[in-house]
Amino acid sequence: MTGINRRQLKKDELKRDIIDAAFEAFAKAGYHNTGIADIAETLGIGHGTFYRYFQNKRDIIDHVVADLASRIAVAMSEENDPTGARTLDEYRHQVARIGESLVSILSEDPRIPRVLLFEAMTVDDALRSRVSEMLDAMASMTAAYLHHGVGLGYLRADLDVEFTAKAINGAMIALVLQDMQSADAAIRTRFSEAIQRLMYDGIAARPGA
Amino acid sequence: MTGINRRQLKKDELKRDIIDAAFEAFAKAGYHNTGIADIAETLGIGHGTFYRYFQNKRDIIDHVVADLASRIAVAMSEENDPTGARTLDEYRHQVARIGESLVSILSEDPRIPRVLLFEAMTVDDALRSRVSEMLDAMASMTAAYLHHGVGLGYLRADLDVEFTAKAINGAMIALVLQDMQSADAAIRTRFSEAIQRLMYDGIAARPGA
Amino acid sequence: MTGINRRQLKKDELKRDIIDAAFEAFAKAGYHNTGIADIAETLGIGHGTFYRYFQNKRDIIDHVVADLASRIAVAMSEENDPTGARTLDEYRHQVARIGESLVSILSEDPRIPRVLLFEAMTVDDALRSRVSEMLDAMASMTAAYLHHGVGLGYLRADLDVEFTAKAINGAMIALVLQDMQSADAAIRTRFSEAIQRLMYDGIAARPGA
Amino acid sequence: MTGINRRQLKKDELKRDIIDAAFEAFAKAGYHNTGIADIAETLGIGHGTFYRYFQNKRDIIDHVVADLASRIAVAMSEENDPTGARTLDEYRHQVARIGESLVSILSEDPRIPRVLLFEAMTVDDALRSRVSEMLDAMASMTAAYLHHGVGLGYLRADLDVEFTAKAINGAMIALVLQDMQSADAAIRTRFSEAIQRLMYDGIAARPGA
DNA sequence: CATGAATGAGCCTTCATTCAT
DNA sequence: TATGAATGAAGGCTCATTCAT
Numbered sequence: 028m029t030g031i032n033r034r035q036l037k038k039d040e041l042k043r044d045i046i047d048a049a050f051e052a053f054a055k056a057g058y059h060n061t062g063i064a065d066i067a068e069t070l071g072i073g074h075g076t077f078y079r080y081f082q083n084k085r086d087i088i089d090h091v092v093a094d095l096a097s098r099i100a101v102a103m104s105e106e107n108d109p110t111g112a113r114t115l116d117e118y119r120h121q122v123a124r125i126g127e128s129l130v131s132i133l134s135e136d137p138r139i140p141r142v143l144l145f146e147a148m149t150v151d152d153a154l155r156s157r158v159s160e161m162l163d164a165m166a167s168m169t170a171a172y173l174h175h176g177v178g179l180g181y182l183r184a185d186l187d188v189e190f191t192a193k194a195i196n197g198a199m200i201a202l203v204l205q206d207m208q209s210a211d212a213a214i215r216t217r218f219s220e221a222i223q224r225l226m227y228d229g230i231a232a233r234p235g236a
Numbered sequence: 237m238t239g240i241n242r243r244q245l246k247k248d249e250l251k252r253d254i255i256d257a258a259f260e261a262f263a264k265a266g267y268h269n270t271g272i273a274d275i276a277e278t279l280g281i282g283h284g285t286f287y288r289y290f291q292n293k294r295d296i297i298d299h300v301v302a303d304l305a306s307r308i309a310v311a312m313s314e315e316n317d318p319t320g321a322r323t324l325d326e327y328r329h330q331v332a333r334i335g336e337s338l339v340s341i342l343s344e345d346p347r348i349p350r351v352l353l354f355e356a357m358t359v360d361d362a363l364r365s366r367v368s369e370m371l372d373a374m375a376s377m378t379a380a381y382l383h384h385g386v387g388l389g390y391l392r393a394d395l396d397v398e399f400t401a402k403a404i405n406g407a408m409i410a411l412v413l414q415d416m417q418s419a420d421a422a423i424r425t426r427f428s429e430a431i432q433r434l435m436y437d438g439i440a441a442r443p444g445a
Numbered sequence: 446m447t448g449i450n451r452r453q454l455k456k457d458e459l460k461r462d463i464i465d466a467a468f469e470a471f472a473k474a475g476y477h478n479t480g481i482a483d484i485a486e487t488l489g490i491g492h493g494t495f496y497r498y499f500q501n502k503r504d505i506i507d508h509v510v511a512d513l514a515s516r517i518a519v520a521m522s523e524e525n526d527p528t529g530a531r532t533l534d535e536y537r538h539q540v541a542r543i544g545e546s547l548v549s550i551l552s553e554d555p556r557i558p559r560v561l562l563f564e565a566m567t568v569d570d571a572l573r574s575r576v577s578e579m580l581d582a583m584a585s586m587t588a589a590y591l592h593h594g595v596g597l598g599y600l601r602a603d604l605d606v607e608f609t610a611k612a613i614n615g616a617m618i619a620l621v622l623q624d625m626q627s628a629d630a631a632i633r634t635r636f637s638e639a640i641q642r643l644m645y646d647g648i649a650a651r652p653g654a
Numbered sequence: 655m656t657g658i659n660r661r662q663l664k665k666d667e668l669k670r671d672i673i674d675a676a677f678e679a680f681a682k683a684g685y686h687n688t689g690i691a692d693i694a695e696t697l698g699i700g701h702g703t704f705y706r707y708f709q710n711k712r713d714i715i716d717h718v719v720a721d722l723a724s725r726i727a728v729a730m731s732e733e734n735d736p737t738g739a740r741t742l743d744e745y746r747h748q749v750a751r752i753g754e755s756l757v758s759i760l761s762e763d764p765r766i767p768r769v770l771l772f773e774a775m776t777v778d779d780a781l782r783s784r785v786s787e788m789l790d791a792m793a794s795m796t797a798a799y800l801h802h803g804v805g806l807g808y809l810r811a812d813l814d815v816e817f818t819a820k821a822i823n824g825a826m827i828a829l830v831l832q833d834m835q836s837a838d839a840a841i842r843t844r845f846s847e848a849i850q851r852l853m854y855d856g857i858a859a860r861p862g863a
Numbered sequence: 864c865a866t867g868a869a870t871g872a873g874c875c876t877t878c879a880t881t882c883a884t
Numbered sequence: 885t886a887t888g889a890a891t892g893a894a895g896g897c898t899c900a901t902t903c904a905t
Contacts, residue, residue: 146358
């Protein structure tokens with residue numbers, strides 16, 4: 028009994044390890060420059076073993092992306108409560124926190140944007156769609172917060188929630204990409220604050236302010 | 237003399253044709269799924285001929301990117317006059333125009349973002365850097381306009397010009413990507429206006445407004 | 446004791462099942478396109494188990510062929526009594542019956558000629574010889590009957606028993622192959638009668654007849 | 655002009671050489687045990703070159719079979735004149751000659767029956783059908799001669815032309831297979847005569863004869 | 864004894880690149 | 885100069901076989 032369980036556990040573990048190694052390899056060398064043998068060698072397993080866990084090369088990038096997708100989904104669901112704010116300030120902080128969170132999910136590990144935003148986009152249409160949907164989901168979440176902000180009267184009533192959310196999302200992804208290159212906390216903070224000021228105050232000088 | 241020139245002309249023409257065909261192919265099938273033979277076949281030339289014009293496969297994507305880079309540089313330089321505005325309204329319009337222009341350069345042909353933002357990013361570090369620099373250049377241009385706006389007093393004096401420019405750039409690229417998928421003029425207009433309102437008015441409700 | 450016997454029985458049973466499943470698979474997909482795993486899966490056993498009963502893939506086709514050989518030998522020995530005829534007519538009927546029998550052994554199941562005459566012939570020289578010997582044995586049996594027929598004066602005294610037997614055998618195998626494709630009883634009867642008439646009457650018109 | 659022709663000639667020659675080498679290899683080691691690399695190595699060419707001439711491994715066996723088919727068709731058409739006989743004796747000789755001819759086509763080179771009758775039958779249904787049709791064509795030709803013989807009154811009026819032809823064909827193929835193994839001229843003659851006597855005289859003792 | 868996880872030899876096929884014509 | 889025939893490294897994938905559990 029336990030024998031079977033332990034074996035299954037080992038299998039699951041190896042499957043995870045393969046996904047991780049593939050992720051690692053795809054991030055470092057790119058999907059197209061990575062061979063199944065490279066992944067297997069990293070793990071010290073025979074390359075035939077790979078095919079006991081995944082159907083083919085295409086299958087593994089799918090799993091890598093799915094893995095990232097679920098990580099992101101989990102992280103997003105943890106923070107997802109657009110209704111929790113009682114004051115403008117609370118709202119701002121909440122939005123800032125969720126924004127940081129979204130960015131962090133991708134920024135946490137520079138391999139994530141590399142694989143998700145670049146490598147996965149060159150595999151085929153299906154995967155491209157898959158990733159696009161993930162990004163759309165992030166924009167939808169942003170939109171939900173904006174929508175709530177409008178409802179509470181914190182945000183402009185005439186706000187084009189959907190497209191403003193997409194714009195903000197674009198800015199956040201720019202941040203992620205910036206982070207991917209430099210990974211400098213100070214820069215990240217400045218970028219983050221620039222986005223927030225852009226959001227709440229705009230860039231224009233205020234006659235009254 | 238003229239014979240040589242004419243020959244040179246023909247050579248240049250074919251070189252251009254190869255670049256265009258490669259661009260076309262990379263956009264449609266991706267860099268890694270495109271063979272030299274595919275490109276040559278499209279042009280009706282022998283695939284050995286390719287190697288008389290380009291050193292290798294890596295070389296051609298470089299030229300494709302360089303070609304896009306120069307197209308973008310030209311388009312940017314045409315519009316590049318951050319000092320031309322005399323009133324806030326003029327400034328806004330000028331910035332809107334240059335923003336539209338930047339977006340248009342990439343959006344004009346959906347193959348451009350496909351090749352530049354996806355395919356080129358999976359070739360190697362050198363090319364990735366190359367494209368990053370192009371995007372940085374775009375952000376720098378945005379920054380120049382912001383800088384000028386601050387100088388003229390149209391924009392907030394405490395504006396973090398550099399990072400706000402990057403944020404806006406990210407939003408514009410999001411627009412480009414959106415356009416790449418749908419190519420719907422109405423959507424593009426809405427997205428564009430959302431970005432502009434975000435820039436000048438922010439999203440917050442104004443007590444006084 | 447009985448426990449061991451029962452175990453032995455079970456082992457023998459599984460061995461049989463594996464042979465049958467292999468026969469089935471080889472007939473359907475061919476020896477070279479059949480994997481050990483396919484055979485094991487059909488039986489619902491682990492494919493490692495296969496190797497407890499057979500040394501390797503080569504071994505199993507040997508057993509399949511041996512199994513067919515013994516089936517054929519049994520069927521042949523049941524009918525084998527070239528001395529039993531007392532009149533020409535009896536002789537003819539006896540020969541017809543044994544001929545039908547020989548054909549039936551192979552024709553009974555279209556998988557038999559498929560495996561024996563085609564698949565087994567592409568494995569290696571040894572197996573090819575094995576099958577050839579089986580066919581030779583069939584020809585020898587035919588020859589025995591012819592020999593007896595000559596001895597009794599029913600058949601031509603100058604009959605080249607050996608090679609005529611081979612020729613008749615070839616005709617019978619043609620019938621088997623025909624049957625393998627169509628399995629139409631009427632066709633089979635016509636074919637069978639054509640062979641018998643060919644044997645006894647030849648094809649030539651008889652001046653006196 | 656001549657340059658192109660010479661090149662084309664060389665290509666045709668190499669294509670032929672590949673077909674021949676494949677034929678050779680399939681006959682010696684079998685289709686399934688022969689690698690593309692084996693064929694290429696025999697010819698001293700790179701194995702990539704193979705794929706400039708044939709789409710894949712399946713393609714080459716098709717060409718090998720087609721090549722044999724056309725050789726056989728040519729040989730058959732050379733002899734094909736069932737109407738040329740004026741006397742029974744002439745008819746007999748004619749039939750004997752065409753029979754010898756049919757047998758010779760296959761027997762001439764023991765690799766032919768090996769590839770055609772065994773290897774090709776193991777590849778897939780399509781090829782199996784292809785070869786079956788070839789054998790049917792041979793039987794049809796035999797049938798045509800029998801039909802003519804009946805018309806001229808040389809053969810029994812009640813002869814089942816079609817199936818008798820198939821039976822005779824089976825006998826001839828048995829001869830071919832015999833030849834494939836031994837290649838002894840004396841044996842071949844005996845076998846051939848046994849078939850002819852079987853055809854014209856049958857095996858039965860004749861009361862009057 | 865049964866199992867199936869692991870293995871790696873081996874095969875087919877592609878394609879960037881070279882070079883003789 | 886243009887060509888395309890030739891090449892072989894490289895890579896994806898299969899499957900017979902072994903062996904620890």
